Amino acid sequence: MKKWILGAATAAMVLVLAGCGSSTVASMKGEKITKSEYYSKMKATSSGKQVLQQMIVEKALDKQYGSKASDSKVNKQYKTVKSQYGSSWSSTLSTYGYTASSYKEQIKISLLSAAALKDLKKPTTAQLKAQYKKYEPKVSTQMILVKKQAKAESIIKEFAAEDNTTANFGKLAKQYSTDTSTKSKQGKLTAFDNTDTSLNSAYKKAAFKLTKNGSYTTTPVKTSYGYVIIRMINNPGKGKFSSASVQKKLKSQLYTTWESNTTVMNKVIAKVLKKANVTIKDDDLKNVLSTYLGTSSSSSSSSSN
Numbered sequence: 001m002k003k004w005i006l007g008a009a010t011a012a013m014v015l016v017l018a019g020c021g022s023s024t025v026a027s028m029k030g031e032k033i034t035k036s037e038y039y040s041k042m043k044a045t046s047s048g049k050q051v052l053q054q055m056i057v058e059k060a061l062d063k064q065y066g067s068k069a070s071d072s073k074v075n076k077q078y079k080t081v082k083s084q085y086g087s088s089w090s091s092t093l094s095t096y097g098y099t100a101s102s103y104k105e106q107i108k109i110s111l112l113s114a115a116a117l118k119d120l121k122k123p124t125t126a127q128l129k130a131q132y133k134k135y136e137p138k139v140s141t142q143m144i145l146v147k148k149q150a151k152a153e154s155i156i157k158e159f160a161a162e163d164n165t166t167a168n169f170g171k172l173a174k175q176y177s178t179d180t181s182t183k184s185k186q187g188k189l190t191a192f193d194n195t196d197t198s199l200n201s202a203y204k205k206a207a208f209k210l211t212k213n214g215s216y217t218t219t220p221v222k223t224s225y226g227y228v229i230i231r232m233i234n235n236p237g238k239g240k241f242s243s244a245s246v247q248k249k250l251k252s253q254l255y256t257t258w259e260s261n262t263t264v265m266n267k268v269i270a271k272v273l274k275k276a277n278v279t280i281k282d283d284d285l286k287n288v289l290s291t292y293l294g295t296s297s298s299s300s301s302s303s304s305n
Contacts, residue, residue, distance in 0.1 A: 049288050056289065057269055060276035061112035068115035069108045077107045113268075114259060120271050121264065123254050131250045132241050136194040136208045140233040142169055142187035143203070145179040145226050152220035152227040159229070164214050169231045178226065188233070195253055206230055211237070266292055 023035045042048040062069070078100075082089045093103060123131075146152050155176055162168045170186025177183040192199055194208075200223040210216065210232035220227035239246040258264040270292040280286050 043282065043285055049285065052285060053288050053291065056278060057273070057292075058109060058112070060272050060278065061109070061116055061269075064272060064275065065112050065115040065119070069111035073111060074104050074107045077111075078104050113265065114255070116272050117255060117258060117265065117268050120268050121258065123251050127254060128247065128250050129241065131254055132246070134194055135238065135246070135250060135253065136204075137236045137238055137249075138191045138193040139207060139210075139235045140191045141189055141207050141210075142166065142173060142231050142233055143179070143182065143189065144169075144173045144177045144187055144229045145182075145223075146176060146228075147178060147226045149220050149222070149227050151176070152229055156216075156218060156220070156229055159216070160218075164216075166231075166233055169216070187231075191234075195256065200224060203228060203230065207232065211235055 024032050025035055025038050026033045043052075085092050093099065098106075144152070144155055146155065155172055159169060159172055166186060170188075173183050173187030177187055179187075182189060189199075192204070194204075196204065202221055202223045206217055206221040206228075207230050210230065213232055213234055216231035217229055221230060241247075273289060273292055278289065280288060
């Protein structure tokens with residue numbers, strides 16, 4: 001996404017320069033650089049071509065799916081992300097080369113791309129069934145992390161002698177867990193499903209096997225961080241493949257996966273560009289959209305002079 005940002009100002013200049021032949025950009029004693037000279041140099045560079053490509057794609061997306069990326073939707077997402085960073089938001093934007101305006105532009109592009117994907121690519125039954133095999137509902141768990149297996153085993157025995165409640169497990173987490181981010185919160189983790197990429201895979205695999213609320217691992221689970229005891233707080237159940245709610249979740253997971261798949265998105269953008277009937281007027285830039293349309297950039301039959 002950041003690549004859309006880096007050349008935005010340059011791209012605007014490219015388009016301005018294209019229509020201004022001899023105007024002077026810079027001058028010095030006995031020499032000057034005209035806009036036409038600057039444009040000729042710029043369009044010959046890979047970065048200049050990439051920026052023009054991005055501008056064309058963005059305009060085509062906005063023309064066809066602009067209603068899906070209203071200012072209110074963009075601002076809502078922006079505020080959500082901003083709230084997660086608090087007072088460090090401005091410095092975070094600066095670190096990654098954004099301004100508030102340019103970051104909102106990226107949110108808009110993301111919304112437009114997602115809208116195009118959902119419109120132009122529909123999941124097949126086979127794809128949904130394959131996703132269902134991997135699917136796990138969003139579950140809530142709590143854990144106790146320790147360094148030694150023997151210690152974990154002793155904690156399991158201690159918990160087994162008490163009432164199996166979230167509160168009792170939480171007391172043991174506060175007493176024994178070495179995970180500072182969860183021990184003061186009864187060992188509770190943020191709810192997760194099969195698409196989570198932040199948790200240890202061994203943890204997720206063991207957790208998803210706990211299909212009943214209140215069930216817990218009776219043997220320690222070895223992870224790269226140590227040994228954990230996992231207790232299931234809430235597992236809503238996988239549900240039937242045919243249910244509307246499961247179908248909705250499966251489609252959502254597929255679309256999320258496809259959004260980060262370059263091959264899939266390039267095919268979607270190609271359809272958007274063909275519908276836009278793009279014509280490249282500068283022969284030197286005729287292949288600027290080749291990433292999506294092959295060797296001939298224009299989505300019309302030929303470029304015009």
